[in-house]
Amino acid sequence: MESLLTGIEIPQSAMAEGGVLGCCLLEPGCIDDAAAELVPDDFYELRNRNLFELLVKLRGDGRIVDVITIFQEAKDTLDRGVEDIGGVAYVSSLPDQVPSAAGLPTYVATVAGKSKLRSLVHTAQSVLSIASRKGDDDALLDEAQGKLLNLLATERESGLIPLKDVVRTALDDIEEACTNKGKVIGIPTGFPSLDGLTTGFKNGDMIVLAARPSQGKTSLALTIAEHVAIDNGISTGFLSMEMTSRALVKRIISARAGVDSHHMAGGRLGQSDIKQITDTAASIIKAPLHIDQTGNLSIVQLQSKARHLKYRHGIKFLVIDYLQLMHTKADSRVQEVTKISAAVKLVARQLDIPVLVLSQLSRKVEEQGREPCLSDLRDSGAIEQDADLVALMHRDGDSNLVWVSIAKHRNGPCGRAKLEFIPHLTRFQSPRHGVDTK
Numbered sequence: 001m002e003s004l005l006t007g008i009e010i011p012q013s014a015m016a017e018g019g020v021l022g023c024c025l026l027e028p029g030c031i032d033d034a035a036a037e038l039v040p041d042d043f044y045e046l047r048n049r050n051l052f053e054l055l056v057k058l059r060g061d062g063r064i065v066d067v068i069t070i071f072q073e074a075k076d077t078l079d080r081g082v083e084d085i086g087g088v089a090y091v092s093s094l095p096d097q098v099p100s101a102a103g104l105p106t107y108v109a110t111v112a113g114k115s116k117l118r119s120l121v122h123t124a125q126s127v128l129s130i131a132s133r134k135g136d137d138d139a140l141l142d143e144a145q146g147k148l149l150n151l152l153a154t155e156r157e158s159g160l161i162p163l164k165d166v167v168r169t170a171l172d173d174i175e176e177a178c179t180n181k182g183k184v185i186g187i188p189t190g191f192p193s194l195d196g197l198t199t200g201f202k203n204g205d206m207i208v209l210a211a212r213p214s215q216g217k218t219s220l221a222l223t224i225a226e227h228v229a230i231d232n233g234i235s236t237g238f239l240s241m242e243m244t245s246r247a248l249v250k251r252i253i254s255a256r257a258g259v260d261s262h263h264m265a266g267g268r269l270g271q272s273d274i275k276q277i278t279d280t281a282a283s284i285i286k287a288p289l290h291i292d293q294t295g296n297l298s299i300v301q302l303q304s305k306a307r308h309l310k311y312r313h314g315i316k317f318l319v320i321d322y323l324q325l326m327h328t329k330a331d332s333r334v335q336e337v338t339k340i341s342a343a344v345k346l347v348a349r350q351l352d353i354p355v356l357v358l359s360q361l362s363r364k365v366e367e368q369g370r371e372p373c374l375s376d377l378r379d380s381g382a383i384e385q386d387a388d389l390v391a392l393m394h395r396d397g398d399s400n401l402v403w404v405s406i407a408k409h410r411n412g413p414c415g416r417a418k419l420e421f422i423p424h425l426t427r428f429q430s431p432r433h434g435v436d437t438k
Contacts (some may be wrong), residue, residue: 050078197412213360220428221321372392
């Protein structure tokens with residue numbers, strides 16, 4: 001048998017493929033069960049692939065599935081007619097290869113498993129081919145990582161989950177909520193007003209924090225990340241495409257030490273300031289906050305770095321600053337941002353962690369002098385569609401009070417939280433009055 005890699009045969013099972021088709025021919029209802037788990041490309045043999053596709057089509061059209069209709073459809077739609085599905089003798093023999101249709105689940109599982117293994121072999125072949133090429137090392141690594149990540153991203157899971165399993169997990173969620181009685185059950189933000197609306201950021205959720213430039217979205221995201229990693233000891237990743245890790249850490253030290261950031265940058269520090277800075281640095285040096293300052297990330301790099309942070313450092317929360325600084329190949333900016341948004345959502349779901357991604361708002365907010373709304377999310381409506389929670393920042397006049405409006409909340413209420421920005425510390429804190437849902 002032909003091999004893709006030396007010593008490795010192409011994974012396939014002619015017996016299992018014939019078993020699936022035999023069951024479908026014995027009982028046409030099996031076509032529905034098989035089609036829920038398999039696609040034609042899961043079949044290795046071309047004749048089996050063609051026959052399965054034809055059976056699914058007949059079933060989908062509501063037509064009778066028997067030998068006569070199968071052969072007639074093959075003659076009408078396939079280039080070589082019945083020969084493309086193995087010939088009359090082969091198709092007629094398939095029902096005799098299975099004792100009954102009861103074996104369908106086993107045959108389907110085998111065909112699906114072999115298909116996944118073939119994908120793995122093909123991906124390995126592609127990676128080896130990339131590794132053997134000459135060119136920019138980083139570009140080649142990026143391409144190879146893309147192949148591997150695409151393999152993981154296309155891993156199919158059954159969309160049908162038994163109701164009893166769903167009921168159990170739903171009851172677990174309800175029991176947890178009753179036990180906590182409104183307390184934070186996800187990743188806490190550190191702001192009671194926000195946590196009251198969200199009960200914390202949930203695993204698998206894409207949270208969008210959007211604002212116009214200079215409204216403090218990076219400062220708020222960093223304040224949240226600082227609270228999660230340093231105060232709660234929860235491993236946190238921070239992908240910063242706009243600021244260096246050094247600049248971010250200086251902000252954290254300034255905020256936690258209570259030392260004016262401008263004084264710290266200019267070296268205008270007293271002995272008490274220096275002691276505060278030294279003590280603060282010592283207290284946070286082992287905090288599980290992992291900052292990556294790579295700029296202009298591609299989708300592949302985003303996925304790669306997120307996975308590295310998850311599996312190497314065990315992160316349970318990820319911040320991305322910010323969405324519009326990422327890039328990918330697309331025909332337009334709207335399509336590009338649409339792909340990027342989908343990639344961020346995929347990272348949240350695959351890693352099963354909350355992902356907080358910062359985003360810019362349209363200039364219309366400033367030009368029209370109004371509070372932002374969901375339609376102001378810049379470049380693509382896909383951001384609103386993909387996000388599980390969208391928080392829009394809006395400064396209250398010329399004051400340091402900032403409204404954070406939960407404009408979309410897939411699994412909870414919308415509302416507004418009022419926060420206060422501390423300019424000399426470049427951080428946020430809760431003011432006296434927190435929540436306003438009007």
